[in-house]
Amino acid sequence: MIPSSVPAPTPLTARTPPLSEPSGWHRIALTVNGEGVTAEVESRLLLSDFLRDRIGLTGTHVGCEHGVCGACTVLLDDEPVRTCLTLAVQCDGAAVRTVEGLAPGEAPLTPVQRAFHTCHGMQCGFCTPGFVMTATALTERSVRPDADEVADALSGHLCRCTGYRNIRRAVCQALDERFGE
Template sequence: MTPSVPTPLAARTPPLAEPSAWHEIALTVNGRPVTAQVESRLLLSDFLRDRLGLTGTHVGCEHGVCGACTVLVDDEPVRTCLTLAVQCGGAEIRTVEGLSPGDAPLTSVQRAFHECHGMQCGFCTPGFVMTATALTEQSDRPDKEQVANALSGHLCRCTGYRNIRRAVCQALDERFGE
């Protein structure tokens, strides 16, 4: 099978105001190359949502408290509301849309959230899922404390933490063996 070349993801470009504050960035989003003009002050969360149409990344508090906007930047979970898009040149970004694109089967993390009922309203879920995905990609199984520590960076206002933790543990069991 020949590897397919991913098609570039087109970014909507608004009219350029204050040209000096605009910069061209080239990065990879969900495996697809993206080149875009961004204003210096554009947050990564707004870049993903408004410019690339990837609205799976949710914006909650916009000052780094809630964790809803978490995505993976170079395989590490980060807050997109505390990251400037202009700082992401060369970065490889994965959002919740990239986990099981199109008709692809759900990832073990997504399936676990489904099976364990790891959500209620679902607003916080993309952030939790991305942090959980990073946990399953570690070389060693994170211990209970590390799981709790990682999840503590996310707020769920439906108070669904118990099932979220169950879901993450199920995905970790699947990845590392029980």
């Protein structure tokens, strides 16, 4: 359960930030996995840190921290974004979906999650939430993406374990289930 209102943390010490350090707090209201969340956030707070540290959704993994590996991908208004390159304040009024929201509680796995399972599309699993969220966006399109579009979408994700073959099989299987073979 996501806390509906997240208070701003109390600063450890009162100090004047240097000019190079952005300051200021903003009140934001958004939905995360369908639940309303309001919070006071610092201007520079990354969406990855907001999700993981402020509201406890640690399924979004952080690898490179500079937009290269794709592990931190979530859906922002149904489009994949890298949370290490997105500020929490940019999400005011938006709908964020994380891997935790795909099959909450006892809900059945989504077709993408099932395909990653049956195709062994993971080993250590660190990259998996990012791949799964991008693949989910592909399956939610109104028209099946072609092979180049799938390759382009997956090229933004790095996996250090699988060699990618099973990941591509999983995404194709999920697309087959969604759009027909």
